[in-house]
Amino acid sequence: MHSIASYFKPDASGADPKQASFIPSLKLNDGHDIPMLAYGLGTKASKTKTTKSDDIINPTVAAIKAGYFHLDGAESYGNEEELGAAIKKSGVARERLFVTTKTSCREGVTIEEAFSASLAKLKLDYVDLYLIHSPFWAKSPQDLQRAWAEMEAIKESGRAKSIGVSNYLQEHLETTLQTARVPPAVNQIEYHPYLQHGDLVDFCRKNEIAVEAYAPLTAVTKATGGPVEPIYQVLARKYGVSEGEIALRWCLDQGIIAITTSSNELRLQTYMRNIPAFKLTPKEVDDIAKAGQGKHFRGFWGAQFSDDDRR
Numbered sequence: 001m002h003s004i005a006s007y008f009k010p011d012a013s014g015a016d017p018k019q020a021s022f023i024p025s026l027k028l029n030d031g032h033d034i035p036m037l038a039y040g041l042g043t044k045a046s047k048t049k050t051t052k053s054d055d056i057i058n059p060t061v062a063a064i065k066a067g068y069f070h071l072d073g074a075e076s077y078g079n080e081e082e083l084g085a086a087i088k089k090s091g092v093a094r095e096r097l098f099v100t101t102k103t104s105c106r107e108g109v110t111i112e113e114a115f116s117a118s119l120a121k122l123k124l125d126y127v128d129l130y131l132i133h134s135p136f137w138a139k140s141p142q143d144l145q146r147a148w149a150e151m152e153a154i155k156e157s158g159r160a161k162s163i164g165v166s167n168y169l170q171e172h173l174e175t176t177l178q179t180a181r182v183p184p185a186v187n188q189i190e191y192h193p194y195l196q197h198g199d200l201v202d203f204c205r206k207n208e209i210a211v212e213a214y215a216p217l218t219a220v221t222k223a224t225g226g227p228v229e230p231i232y233q234v235l236a237r238k239y240g241v242s243e244g245e246i247a248l249r250w251c252l253d254q255g256i257i258a259i260t261t262s263s264n265e266l267r268l269q270t271y272m273r274n275i276p277a278f279k280l281t282p283k284e285v286d287d288i289a290k291a292g293q294g295k296h297f298r299g300f301w302g303a304q305f306s307d308d309d310r311r
């Protein structure tokens with residue numbers, strides 16, 4: 001089982017030392033620590049790409065300075081150069097950061113080639129976590145097993161400290177585990193009260209695969225008016241925080257890493273200050289989970305999942 005092993009404290013090299021930013025970390029199955037709150041460069045951040053690269057770099061620098069030392073990027077977001085530039089501009093020591101990127105497993109490009117290109121864009125000599133972005137490109141179980149063997153070779157080279165997957169269902173994980181020498185450290189999935197994925201999270205826990213939640217704010221952003229809303233409202237009043245902070249804490253209090261994003265610096269700073277300062281009770285976590293069963297919502301990769309996944 002995972003435990004919240006240590007507390008991640010930004011140092012004074014870039015983050016504001018006045019901020020009480022103690023974001024918990026989780027111990028991965030390979031022994032590395034992962035900060036449980038991350039800043040994502042997909043979705044909103046990549047949409048602004050069409051204007052200027054500064055529109056990606058500056059909010060990312062602000063996020064790092066606010067204490068978001070876990071940064072979630074991807075080859076397909078098209079902004080690894082900006083992520084690398086923001087890391088440099090932040091002045092925070094590389095070893096204090098936890099940098100993730102992902103491979104799209106494009107046809108005709110080896111994962112090694114994609115990874116080398118990502119490192120070059122990031123101007124880094126290693127990433128903390130490298131993920132297969134999704135299993136949907138694979139035409140056979142063997143495709144997934146071969147891709148995982150390529151990921152293992154990258155980990156062995158030391159240029160990715162941890163390796164994992166994203167958007168994998170239990171069947172994809174089982175296929176991968178059949179031939180894996182190193183199990184995935186992480187499965188990054190859309191996760192919020194309206195998409196709890198049946199037994200998938202328990203399967204990950206049993207196999208010591210950490211779960212990362214993307215789109216954790218869905219119930220207060222894209223799927224408002226649902227059954228968890230009154231509970232979020234009561235708990236937000238009780239703890240003196242926003243409903244978004246209840247949504248993020250709901251992940252953390254289940255041992256699930258939350259990846260959020262915003263270009264609103266004040267909102268990011270407030271999250272960083274408030275999230276470590278309160279905790280939901282097990283009953284509150286359970287109440288949200290139970291209420292969430294009353295609605296289904298998926299914001300990403302919809303066409304790739306069958307109706308069987310409506311759990």
Ligand SMILES: NC(=O)c1ccc[n+]([C@@H]2O[C@H](COP(=O)([O-])OP(=O)(O)OC[C@H]3O[C@@H](n4cnc5c(N)ncnc54)[C@H](O)[C@@H]3O)[C@@H](O)[C@H]2O)c1
Nearest residue numbers: 040041042043044072166214215216217218259260261262
């Ligand atoms: N692996 C994948 O396939 C995958 C898919 C989606 C996202 N991701 C990663 O996860 C990150 C976060 O995903 P997300 O953007 O869906 O997460 P999220 O649920 O945190 O939503 C963030 C969005 O909500 C808005 N927001 C924040 N607080 C709000 C509030 N109180 N009211 C209204 N709007 C508010 C933000 O401006 C932003 O656009 C991405 O940047 C990316 O790095 C990965």
Ligand SMILES: OCCc1c[nH]c2ccccc12
Nearest residue numbers: 042043046074076077078300
């Ligand atoms: O990971 C978020 C979903 C996603 C996959 N590829 C992308 C490219 C740009 C923005 C989001 C995505």
